[in-house]
Amino acid sequence: MAQPKEKGGLGFRSFHAFNTALLAKQWWRLMTVENSLMARVLKACYFRHSPLMEATKGSRPSYTWSSIMGARWVLDKGCLWRVGTGENINIWSHQWVPGAAGFRLFSGHNYRPGLQRVSQLLLPGRREWNHALIRQVFAPHEASLILQIPVSGNALASSSGAISGIWKVLWQTKSIPRCKELLWRACHDIVPVRAVLVNRGIVTDSICPLCGDDDETLVHAFFGCSEVAPVWFSSPLFMDFRHVPDNFSLVQWLSQILKEGDDWLADSVFTLLWAIWERRNKWCFDHQWYPFDFVLRRASSLASVGFTVGDEGSVLHGQRREGGNATWRPPQSGIIKVNVDASVSAGSLMGYGYIARNSRGEVLATAAAKWPTASTVALAEAMALRWALQLSLDLGFFAVDVEIDSKMVVDAWSNHSRQCSYLALVVSDSVFISQSFHSFSLAHVLRASNMAADFLAKFALS
Ligand SMILES: [Zn+2]
Numbered sequence: 242m243a244q245p246k247e248k249g250g251l252g253f254r255s256f257h258a259f260n261t262a263l264l265a266k267q268w269w270r271l272m273t274v275e276n277s278l279m280a281r282v283l284k285a286c287y288f289r290h291s292p293l294m295e296a297t298k299g300s301r302p303s304y305t306w307s308s309i310m311g312a313r314w315v316l317d318k319g320c321l322w323r324v325g326t327g328e329n330i331n332i333w334s335h336q337w338v339p340g341a342a343g344f345r346l347f348s349g350h351n352y353r354p355g356l357q358r359v360s361q362l363l364l365p366g367r368r369e370w371n372h373a374l375i376r377q378v379f380a381p382h383e384a385s386l387i388l389q390i391p392v393s394g395n396a397l398a399s400s401s402g403a404i405s406g407i408w409k410v411l412w413q414t415k416s417i418p419r420c421k422e423l424l425w426r427a428c429h430d431i432v433p434v435r436a437v438l439v440n441r442g443i444v445t446d447s448i449c450p451l452c453g454d455d456d457e458t459l460v461h462a463f464f465g466c467s468e469v470a471p472v473w474f475s476s477p478l479f480m481d482f483r484h485v486p487d488n489f490s491l492v493q494w495l496s497q498i499l500k501e502g503d504d505w506l507a508d509s510v511f512t513l514l515w516a517i518w519e520r521r522n523k524w525c526f527d528h529q530w531y532p533f534d535f536v537l538r539r540a541s542s543l544a545s546v547g548f549t550v551g552d553e554g555s556v557l558h559g560q561r562r563e564g565g566n567a568t569w570r571p572p573q574s575g576i577i578k579v580n581v582d583a584s585v586s587a588g589s590l591m592g593y594g595y596i597a598r599n600s601r602g603e604v605l606a607t608a609a610a611k612w613p614t615a616s617t618v619a620l621a622e623a624m625a626l627r628w629a630l631q632l633s634l635d636l637g638f639f640a641v642d643v644e645i646d647s648k649m650v651v652d653a654w655s656n657h658s659r660q661c662s663y664l665a666l667v668v669s670d671s672v673f674i675s676q677s678f679h680s681f682s683l684a685h686v687l688r689a690s691n692m693a694a695d696f697l698a699k700f701a702l703s
Pocket residue numbers: 449450451452453454455461465466467468
């Protein structure tokens with residue numbers, strides 16, 4: 242009788258199936274609305290220290306909990322883990338690979354006994370798949386399924402909200418932009434000190450060019466170097482960096498300084514860092530050597546400039562303009578307009594297109610890139626957007642209006658935090674990156690006014 246009418250039954254609902262579906266819905270609610278009263282009570286009682294998907298029934302479950310646990314198999318059949326840091330996901334026992342049979346992996350089990358967590362498949366300290374390892378361990382089709390999964394691109398994204406708020410404060414500080422930009426780069430580990438270049442395989446020698454005693458890490462180059470520490474010590478700041486602890490974090494140090502809310506302090510620190518870096522480069526590239534008091538004088542000359550031309554650029558954070566224009570329009574003076582698009586082909590690749598223009602309509606940069614394809618067109622567009630924002634920062638464009646012709650991505654921008662899809666994950670990466678700009682806006686435009694980016698994305702695939 243519970244069979245559908247087309248199949249010869251009477252279409253009655255199976256009471257058992259109906260009840261299971263209702264309980265499974267409760268389970269889904271527990272997963273997605275983590276701060277509901279029920280979720281908080283159940284978490285405190287039954288899975289205080291573990292994620293919901295690893296919760297067990299426990300020894301004396303309440304009626305509610307044991308009923309909900311009874312319907313868990315329904316979700317186990319269709320749910321999969323979304324890769325964030327990958328630390329909580331077991332490579333072999335969890336369901337985490339979209340497109341794989343049962344969302345699980347079947348190859349590579351015997352490869353390496355220590356290989357357990359998905360985080361081990363990422364490059365150390367980075368949110369990027371370790372392509373070489375994955376291709377080595379898994380069968381080709383499973384390897385490409387893994388490599389298609391977008392991972393959250395920001396190591397800083399997982400840090401606390403207090404840290405993520407500092408960029409806005411940094412950009413508002415009264416200091417000249419190039420000093421702030423250097424600091425921003427240093428915090429994101431993209432200042433080309435020797436240790437960073439060795440990691441990227443660009444040079445082979447990481448020894449500090451100034452003192453020749455130690456590896457030139459960021460902390461060494463800006464603070465600990467015996468040629469640099471006297472600069473700090475003899476400056477009006479009297480900071481002593483002769484013995485920098487191993488766990489010194491530039492980001493945390495910066496956030497402490499910004500928390501003081503003292504423009505003089507912040508400006509002095511930023512300009513000193515800039516002058517230190519300038520002296521280092523003059524030595525490396527022009528073989529001109531300047532004593533440390535020169536660095537101090539240089540910093541103070543920059544600092545006085547900093548206070549007179551301090552506030553430039555209006556902050557447009559969080560603003561969103563609705564699109565609909567059929568032709569491309571130049572941005573306001575001082576802003577760079579970035580158009581971005583993705584093109585998905587029938588094969589295993591997708592193309593990204595990027596074009597940046599100023600208020601006179603002059604092209605400042607174009608880029609096209611090929612990437613392993615994404616599972617949906619919207620996801621491809623979201624990944625192209627993330628790539629474009631990162632690229633803009635790398636190019637030094639700190640005030641941008643970004644246009645994209647995917648309405649889904651622009652919609653996801655406003656409610657990414659309430660969803661747990663990969664689209665929302667990639668969009669929330671972009672939201673995070675967008676906080677690093679002085680000025681930022683995102684708008685949806687018609688395909689017709691995004692033709693240049695569209696052309697470049699298709700060009701990437703040709
Ligand atoms: Zn040194």
